[in-house]
Amino acid sequence: MESTTGPAAIADPEGVGAATTPEIYLDYQSAKPVDPRVVEAMLPYFTERFGNPAALHTVGDRATEALEESRSAVAAFIGAQPEEIVFTSGATESNNLALIGYANRNKRTGDHVIISEVEHISLQNIGKYLEKEGFRVTKVPPDQFGRISPQKLRTRITDDTILVSVGWASSEIGTVQPIAEIAEMLRGTGVALHVDAVAAEGLLPIDMATVPVDLLTISSNDIYGPPGLGVLYIRKGTRLAAVTMGGGQERGLRSGTENMPAIVGMAAAARIAGEELSADAARLAAMRDRLISAVLSTIPDSHLNGHPVERVPNNAHFRFEGIEGESLLLSMRDEGVWVSTGSACSSKTLAPSHTLISCGLLHEEAHGSLEFTFGRFSQEDDVDRVMEVLPGVVSRLRRMSPLYQKV
Ligand code: PMP
Numbered sequence: 001m002e003s004t005t006g007p008a009a010i011a012d013p014e015g016v017g018a019a020t021t022p023e024i025y026l027d028y029q030s031a032k033p034v035d036p037r038v039v040e041a042m043l044p045y046f047t048e049r050f051g052n053p054a055a056l057h058t059v060g061d062r063a064t065e066a067l068e069e070s071r072s073a074v075a076a077f078i079g080a081q082p083e084e085i086v087f088t089s090g091a092t093e094s095n096n097l098a099l100i101g102y103a104n105r106n107k108r109t110g111d112h113v114i115i116s117e118v119e120h121i122s123l124q125n126i127g128k129y130l131e132k133e134g135f136r137v138t139k140v141p142p143d144q145f146g147r148i149s150p151q152k153l154r155t156r157i158t159d160d161t162i163l164v165s166v167g168w169a170s171s172e173i174g175t176v177q178p179i180a181e182i183a184e185m186l187r188g189t190g191v192a193l194h195v196d197a198v199a200a201e202g203l204l205p206i207d208m209a210t211v212p213v214d215l216l217t218i219s220s221n222d223i224y225g226p227p228g229l230g231v232l233y234i235r236k237g238t239r240l241a242a243v244t245m246g247g248g249q250e251r252g253l254r255s256g257t258e259n260m261p262a263i264v265g266m267a268a269a270a271r272i273a274g275e276e277l278s279a280d281a282a283r284l285a286a287m288r289d290r291l292i293s294a295v296l297s298t299i300p301d302s303h304l305n306g307h308p309v310e311r312v313p314n315n316a317h318f319r320f321e322g323i324e325g326e327s328l329l330l331s332m333r334d335e336g337v338w339v340s341t342g343s344a345c346s347s348k349t350l351a352p353s354h355t356l357i358s359c360g361l362l363h364e365e366a367h368g369s370l371e372f373t374f375g376r377f378s379q380e381d382d383v384d385r386v387m388e389v390l391p392g393v394v395s396r397l398r399r400m401s402p403l404y405q406k407v
Contacts, residue, residue, distance in 0.1 A: 023336040024382045028314060028375030029171050029199070030340055034265070035224040035376065041268035042226065045261040053258055054247070063260055070267035074231055077223075077270035078197075078216065079207035086232045086250045087263055091198045092122040093244075094217035094232040097254065098194045099126045101240035102163050102215065103135055109190070110160035112136045116148045116177075117358040118170050120196060124354065136160070144360050145307035146175035150185045163192045168200035172342050172355045172371065173306030174315025176204065183212045192238060198222050202273040203281055203312045214238045220262060224376060225269030229262035284374045285313035291372060291383045292316050299391050301406070305356060305369055314374040319361070322404025323397040325369045331397065332370075335389040340371045364403065 051063030071082045088094045103113055115127045117139045127137045138156050142148050148166050157164075164186060169176045179195055186193050194215040197206055202223040208216065216233035220226055234240060234253070246255025273280075288311075295302055301321035320328065325341035332339055342353040352366035361369075372386070398404040 021336040022385060023338070024385050025338050026372045026374060026378065026382060026386070027338050027340045028378070029371065029373040031227070032221055032224050032375055033377065034221075034226050035269060035272060037272060038225055038265045038268045042261045042265040045264050049260075051260070053260075054249070063258075066260060066264055067258055070263045073267035074218075074270045077206075077274045078201075078218065078233060079209035080233050081236065083251075084208070084233055084236055086234060086253050087258060087266075088230045088232055088254050089228055089259075090230040091120075091196065091217050091219040091222075092230075093254075094219070094230045095120070095122045095194075095196060096126055097232050097240065097243050098215040098217060099123070099130065099163065099165060101243050101253070102192060102194070102238070103130055103133075105239045105241040106162045106192075107135070110162040112138065112158055112160040112162060114138045114140060114153065114156050114161060114164045116153075116166045117141045118146050118148070118173075118175070118355045119165065119167055120171060120198070121354075123165055123167075123196060140166075141358055142175075145310070146170055146173050146305075146355060146359050147307060147310065148177055148182070150178060150181045153182060154185055157189065157191060161191050163194060165194040165196070168195050168197040168206065169204070169312045170306065170355060171199035172353060173317045173359070174199070174311040174373075175307040176200065176310045176312060178310075179213065180211050187212050199312060202277060203284070203314060205277065208233060208235070215240075220266035220269060223266075223269040223273040225266040226262045229259060229266050231266070280376060281313045284378070287374050287378060287380060287383055288313060288316050291386060294383065294387050295390065298387065299394050301404075302394070305359070305361075316372045316374075317369060318372075319365055319369045320394050321365075321368065322401045322406075323394065324367050326367075327397050328368075328370050328393060331393040332389065335393065337386055337389060340373070341369060342371055 051059040053060060053064040053067045071085045075082045075085050088097060113130055113135055115123055115137060131137050140148055140153055140156055166177055166182055168179050183193055192214040195213045196217045198217060198219050200206060201218045214235045215238060218231050220229035240253060242253050244255050249255050249258060292304055295318055303319045305317040305319055329339060329341050352363050356366035356369060
């Protein structure tokens with residue numbers, strides 16, 4: 001296989017899957033390869049450094065030491081204190097603990113929760129669950145670029161509001177939210193703020209010491225750590241009820257024996273992400289900008305979804321008039337370019353993206369979208385390869401499309 005140095009090379013180091021076209025992975029939002037430096041840090045924890053932190057002997061003590069060192073490393077990555085970090089099985093679980101745990105613990109104060117309309121499907125579904133449990137849930141719509149206005153949010157707050165949940169950035173269209181402004185607006189109101197930072201971590205600076213967020217979700221794989229591990233940051237003084245019952249690990253908030261190899265891996269990933277964030281972000285933004293200007297200037301009737309400026313450095317999300325994203329994705333796949341039509345977590349439904357519909361797109365417009373996400377192992381010439389194939393694929397599909405009349 002003539003491959004890039006990216007995940008294809010990691011997955012197939014011997015080049016066994018020989019093919020003539022280069023294969024390019026531009027779907028980093030759905031999964032990231034674990035950084036080889038992280039794998040190295042994890043390996044001893046499967047074998048000679050195994051151990052349960054709850055065990056009352058030296059092997060257990062060593063595990064406790066590794067657990068607390070890891071907690072400190074992850075805390076430092078987001079400007080938090082170690083005791084504000086709870087390890088979970090991933091972002092979905094962190095989101096569940098944040099919203100259900102906070103709502104249940106604070107229901108005597110109020111029964112109203114506000115969630116932005118452009119949140120990940122996990123939060124949308126947690127909202128539905130809370131409604132069934134008797135809470136009132138209000139959805140706040142974004143503007144056409146997917147941004148949530150702090151002023152609009154403020155008008156939805158009532159005396160019964162206890163919690164607001166807005167993501168730091170959209171993992172789909174890449175729009176970055178004005179989290180610092182939203183947090184300032186809520187400061188002193190008694191309304192807690194939960195932020196799902198999965199799409200922003202490792203790409204934008206996240207500092208709990210300066211931004212007054214109460215609950216923050218991050219995941220390990222999104223910073224090139226192992227999948228199946230996440231964190232909920234809980235600001236000191238924020239009270240939650242546990243959602244998982246068991247042996248009382250993680251201060252009783254997340255029972256279950258700690259996944260030590262993954263925890264050590266996430267800590268290593270957080271250290272690397274902290275050191276390399278600025279350089280990574282600048283390199284990714286340059287590739288993203290080159291792709292955006294090449295697509296918009298070369299392919300007629302193409303549009304950028306999401307915000308033109310306030311977007312994460314690795315995301316380029318386009319809409320092509322008259323064709324379907326699914327057909328585009330499959331044609332690109334035939335050319336060895338792996339991309340996405342939106343959130344991988346919703347890819348099994350035929351419904352158009354709720355995020356794009358919330359931004360005001362018609363169903364057929366939302367269906368004509370394609371998402372490119374760059375990552376740590378992307379190369380400059382990945383952009384050239386996309387531009388070698390994408391214009392031809394778009395015109396071929398348009399020639400066959402009854403929806404496109406301009407050819
Ligand atoms: N939040 C966001 C913004 C996501 O993109 C995802 C999916 N990567 C999740 C939450 C859920 O993550 P997981 O499936 O790893 O629990």
